[in-house]
Amino acid sequence: MSYNVLTGSLPSSLFNLSSLCTFSVHKNYLSGSFLDVDLCHSWPRLQFLSLTDNKFTGQLPYLSNCTELVILSLSQNKFVGKIPVDIGNFKNLEELYLDFNGLTGTIPPTIGNLSSLKSLGLTQNNVKGSIPRDLGRLSRLVKFLIRRNGLSGPVPPEIFNISSLQVIEASDNALSGKFPSSSAVRLPSIEFISFANNKITGHVPSYFANFTKLHSFQVKNNSLYGPIPKNFGSLNLLETLHLGGNQLTGDPGVPTLDFLSSLFNCPFLKELVLSENPLNGTIPNSFGNSSSPLQLFCIDKCQIKGHIPKGIGSLKSLTRLCWANNNLSGNIPESIGGLERLQRLYLGNNSLEGCIPDELCLLRNLGELSLQNNKISESIPNCIGNLNLLQKVFLSSNRLTSSVPLGLWDLENLLFLDLSINSFYGNLPPSLSKLNAIQEIDLSQNQFTGNIPSTIGSLQTLSSLNLSQNFFTGSVPQTFGDQLKGLELLDLSFNNLSGAIPNSLEKLKFLNYLNLSFNYLSGEVPSGGRFVNFNAQSFLENKALCGRRDHCINTDSHSPLLYVDKVWKRKRGKTPSSVEQLTTVEHIVISYQELRRATNDFCESNLLGVGSFGSVYKGILSNGTTIAVKVLKLEMEGAVKSFDAECKVWRTIRHRNLVKVITTCSSPEVSALVLQYMSNGSLEKWLYSHNYCLSILQRVSMLIDIASALEYLHHGQAEAVVHCDVKPGNILLDEDMVAHVADFGLAKNLAKNKEETQTRTIGTLGYVAPEYGSAGKVSKKGDVYSFGIMLLEIMARKKPTDEMFAGEVTLRQWINVSIPDNVLEVVDAGLLSIEEGRDMNATESILVSILEIGLTCSEEVAEDRMDIKDVVPKLKKIKLALQH
Known part of the structure; x- marks a missing residue:
């Protein structure tokens, strides 16, 4: 009775089938509890029981007398309570799956009595305490799955001496201690090891290289330190190596990260993630041969220095290259054009120089180009229009000049475009209307001239438009209000715009941020729609602009000029490195895309808590600032009202014992508050x-x-x-x-x-x-x-x-x-x-x-x-x- 749509509770007539040996009702919508049911009394011959992926509640079924039970699968329900101690009575049990429930308490040591057990699944419950040493007696155990619980303490060395073990999945707990010495380890059959997101310390032992069948080793986000073993390159079956988020290094006193040369020889290695370790070295030029299957190569935030090796082009299978937030220098090598399958290129926040090579246009599968915060000069290659799969282009804070190639405005799949803080000049062409999927455009702090094209109004998916600090002339296009229905941010400040503010902007019901300051606008400020929420800060230094009650905007006050001076210095200076700095200026803009990057796409491992109207995630901005992001569930009744209430309060208050709000972020997909991160929780x-x-x-x-x-x-x-x-x-x-x-x-x-x-x-x-x-x-x-x-x-x-x-x-x-x-x-x-x-x-x-x-x-x-x-x-x- 699998893969059906059965609902309700199990009929009582089922419990009269005394000869029943197998019962499986997984992937249905069955509910109810087993509080008053003794399944073993009803089904004394039961050998196989699967209630997986239903909606059963209450305590686990009473099964202690089911002496013939071989397979028990109760995963993906809503069972609560403790794992019963007498579960150790199932002498014939080979597979026990209790995953994805709400079980609490500890792992009973009596599980160590299950001498026939091959698979133990406790993934994603609320089980706490330590892993019992008695589990080391499970001499036939093949799969040990305890991911996403609250388990703590060291992993018993006996676990590492179960010769039949093929899979250890213990990530997302609070396990501590060190890996045991080599004399206590015997895992000849091991294929998969994961202790990611725990508190394990000490060195990564070199004996892991002796596990010849190992294809995945994941220990990211722990407290491991010391050099990464060179002999991992001898693991001929290794496919995944995740060591990020530790304190690992290269060999002391050796500037080149030689262990990488060894790893590039692993014939099946597809994922290599070393991010957020103080590697502090240079990358060797040897990347193995062109048949390397490596697809993911991440060494961001690793203090990597030196040049990008020319040999990078030999990684023909690479789809994601994450080398951002390092100290890389020199040019982007022309050989990068050899990465023919590359989809995401992250080189932002380095010290790269020179030009963007034309060979970049050979990357026909490229979907994201991230080169922001470097020293790259000259122009964007004219051939960039050939990259018709591009969705994200981040080139801000460089030294790029000349006009933007027309081909860039032809990228119909482009979602995010950030060319801010460069020296681009020239007019924006009407053809940018081809960007029919675009969500955010930031061209601020450049030297663009001419009128703002009215065709921008046809970009109906646009949520954020920042054209500030340029030399645009003419009027604010009427089409902005008539057609940009989803616009949330509009910044046209520090230009040479004239004429009246179009009343059509009153139609923009999602507009949360507006800045028209320092232009030559005239006439009356609109008073309807979202304009009721915008104060004088949005309209400063427009000589002929008048307010809603026929009072002209005060352009002689010293305080607005002081405010603008602070904003100008912040934009032209360095990025703030702390929450205190971030909150000194009122209108900090952090995009939805930046929040996605900061929270690893709102990954569950970054979840801090869940409330009535949304969830709170930990995030790290590109400048290293740790933040908390409160994301509202817009589908929840009252969520929008709650968001508006919070925004209204935060606009006016500031106190040392109130959580600081850095900014808000609102788009059709999400409304979020960016908050000061509180490291000790609630x-x-x-x-x-x-x-x-x-x-x-x-x-x-x-x-x-x-x-x-x-x-x-x-x-x-x-x-x-x-x-x-x-x-x-x-x-x-x-x-x-x-x-x-x-x-x-x-x-x-x-x-x-x-x-x-x-x-x-x-x-x-x-x-x-x-x-x-x-x-x-x-x-x-x-x-x-x-x-x-x-x-x-x-x-x-x-x-x-x-x-x-x-x-x-x-x-x-x-x-x-x-x-x-x-x-x-x-x-x-x-x-x-x-x-x-x-x-x-x-x-x-x-x-x-x-x-x-x-x-x-x-x-x-x-x-x-x-x-x-x-x-x-x-x-x-x-x-x-x-x-x-």
Whole structure:
């Protein structure tokens, strides 16, 4: 019954088939649980059971008496709970697959009793703890699959001594320790090894080169160090070698990375990824012979220096060359034209000089050309129009001159074009209308002249157009508003444009950023559509331009000129290298493509968390700045409203205890906030960590940080901001454990002198003030209530939604009846254990003082609650007492 569309639960009549030996219903839509079912009693002869890829829930089926079971596959369901200890009773079991469920707990050591087991699959669950040494007794094990769990500790050396093992897939865990010594390793049959995305340290042992059947070795993103072994080149079956994201080097004192010459001799090597290692050397000129099957060659961010070897052209099968973010110098060799199958060429952020060779036009399969931030001069080859598969061209920040070849405007598949910060000149031709797939165009900081072609208006897929800092004349084309329906960014500043701003621009309902400053525009600024969101910064230094109430834009004020001076210096200077620098200028533009690159195309391994309206990813910009990218699920009801609310708040606020927003990015595919990265994650994660306990002083310090942020929101500006969703999950911690308030998706602005407003949206259950639910009232007092509940949670390490708080008993009531006499019974027991050296009477007194603040803040009646500005000094006084 596989590959059908069966739904519902299994019929009870099935459990009467006592002679059943095989039962398979994988790839259906079956659901239900097995809580009251003993499958072994119903099917005592069962040998093969597959419930794979359905929607079964609850605990794993009770199977301990199925003594004849040979194959058990329960993967891709929604099973929860622990792996039962008695699973070790299946003496005949050969294949056990529990992958892609929600299983928790640890790997039971009793699995080591399954003497016939050949395949063990636990991929993508929530299993934690260490790998039991008992698994080393599985002498017939062929496949060991534990990827994407929370496993920690060193890998037992016994695992490396199972001679039958062919596959070890242990990536995406928290495994640590070093690889065992060669005397403890015996893996003659091994074909696939992956420990990627763990915490393994030490050297990469040279004995891996003895595994003659090995075809894939992946240990990227660990803490490995030392030289990369030269003898890996002897692995005649090796196809994939991923060592990126470590601290690996070449041989000490040897400038040439000689191990590469050895690897190029592997006759089947297709993928070589060494990115983000401090290799700090030059690439040898020898790349093996022209029959090399190498397809992916990535050494970006490796401190590579010297020239690109002329022998590069011998890699005829190469499809992706990633050598960006290094110290490469010299010219791009003409031999690069030999890479006839190349699809992506990444050489950006180096010190390459000379011209772009005409031989580049021989790369007929090229889809992405990335040469930005080099010293490349002269012109773009006229033959570039021959590369009709090009989708992305990034040539910004070079020394390119002359006019843009007409062939470039004929590339009908082009999606992204960035020629900014060069010295291109001449007019833009009407023929650029052939770019009918284009999404982003950046020609800023060049010397283009003439009128802006009205045919740009026909580029209906265009979301971002930056023509700033050129010498364009004439008017802003009317067609922009009539036809560019998806336009989100329009920057025409620092040109010689004249005439009126077309009223048609009011039709651009997705326009989030507009800059028409420093031109010769005249007439009245449109007042409809998105123009209601644009302030004077969008229209500075246009002598005859007037505002919406017949007041001309102030062009004599010193402050706008100062602002523009900062922008100009930033654009002409170096790229900022930190979040602090990024946020000093208001309108930083980071494209959707840059966010994709920064997050590795929003890869799951970069996922930091998931919320109601979207997901947050870690990313690294091309200048090395680490960021967090909050991507909204636009299909979710309320997501757009949440995004708009956050943007509205971030436009006006700035405080040391608020997460800094670098910029926003909005396109038809995605809306995103680019945020300051908080390396220590959320307060919720730390509160409920099994590995760490926050001290009283740490908790009080964080509460001061949070209260200070709320005080600023409530009292620090003309219009108060109410957060509406204060909880530990929305408190993020930086590298110094300083707390920052985040997530303003539900925030509301209160009009001046207004104490409350109405809303249909509410915050998180357990933290929401009573008046929210009863009357939909949003006020500063509501935030104070949430803060009070959170304070109690922080000190008690109990969520307000904990199952113990049922019926009339709440977290607040539980604590209220316990102080002052029984305060030690309600605070976090772990907190008390780390405060043992402190005077207990004094500690009790301090704890009571802290909890009383939480109780007062969370009073049922809003008027009885403290004001947040009174909370801060009280907490600071408590902190002072803790420090003495």
